[in-house]
Amino acid sequence: MSVVSSREHPSAATAAAGEDEAALEIILDAAHDPDLAPDIFRQRLVIEGTCRRPIAGTDIADYLERLSDVCGMHPLIEPVTHRSEKYGWAGWIHWETSGAHVYAWDRPTLFFSVDIYTCKAFDAPDAVRFTEEFFDAPEIVARAF
DSSP states (O other): OOOOOTTTOTTEEEEOOOTTSOOEEEEOOGGGOOOSOTTSOOEEEEEEEEOSSOOOHHHHHHHHHHHHHHHTOOBSSOOEEEEETTTEEEEEEEETTEEEEEEEEOSSSOEEEEEEEESSOOOHHHHHHHHHHHTTOSSEEEEEO
């Protein structure tokens, strides 16, 4: 097993293993992540926000279809949605170049989280603006990596 040294990455968290097992280190600082596949383009964007009303499965399906256009992605399937009685709705779409997930909480607060992962470049600010407008989000944050 190849393990990244915590001396090289002081923000790494080490999970202790038995004497016969190698230690596993999880790097928590994205600035120090080694790129294991530099020949494969990857772009990620996480968008989170609050909303004024609960988000339904039909909202998520519509959002994911329209997000496909905003990001210039080719959907391979229709959006898939599911409801958890405990938390709320979730949905996913498979794009030719990866996909996106949406999670929408009804409680303990009205909140959504979008996770976009692609192997094709897209305009992250456009995706954030679209998401803010679509869900009428009074508060929104985003992290691209």
